[in-house]
Amino acid sequence: MKQELLQQLTKQLSQSIKDLDAFIISTQEEAIQAPGAMQSQHDTTKREAGYRMNELVERRAHLSQSIKTITDFVPRILPHYNHGEIGALVITQDTQNNKKNYFLLPAGEGEIIEKEDTAHHIFIISPQSPLFSLLEGKRVGETYTFRDKIITIQDIQ
Secondary structure (H helix, E strand, O other): OHHHHHHHHHHHHHHHHHHHHHHHHHHHHHHHHOOOOOOOOOOOHHHHHHHHHHHHHHHHHHHHHHHHHHHHHHHHOOOOOOOOOOOOEEEEEEOOOOEEEEEEOOOOOOOEEOOOOOOOOEEEEOOOOHHHHHHOOOOOOOEEEEOOEEEEEEEEO
């Protein structure tokens, strides 16, 4: 199951890169067509397009690095883990019986994988996430507090 999740995550990240490429091209065209400082001192469209382009290129580089990191990690992933660590799929439940699935990975944070055969989405958590430190080292049955909710680890795969 985790291998399928990793493939789906890589596919999602690749699609995000393709979408960014389209935005980068349209932003370049916008910057080219915008009046320059010699034509209009008060029109900042060209400068703003340049800033937006830098952000898009930076995001694209981050996504590309995430794909590489995940691809390099795939051969090291274990089928089952005993505690929360990179590579583990952690299933939690709060006191209101809300379940969440977290896949702890070295990259891809913030991505959500929607699985048809599971009732809940799978959230990608990396070591940069504050939630990672709450899940790290936890075992089934242990609890932690997050956003004023007491959450119990139900399963770790």
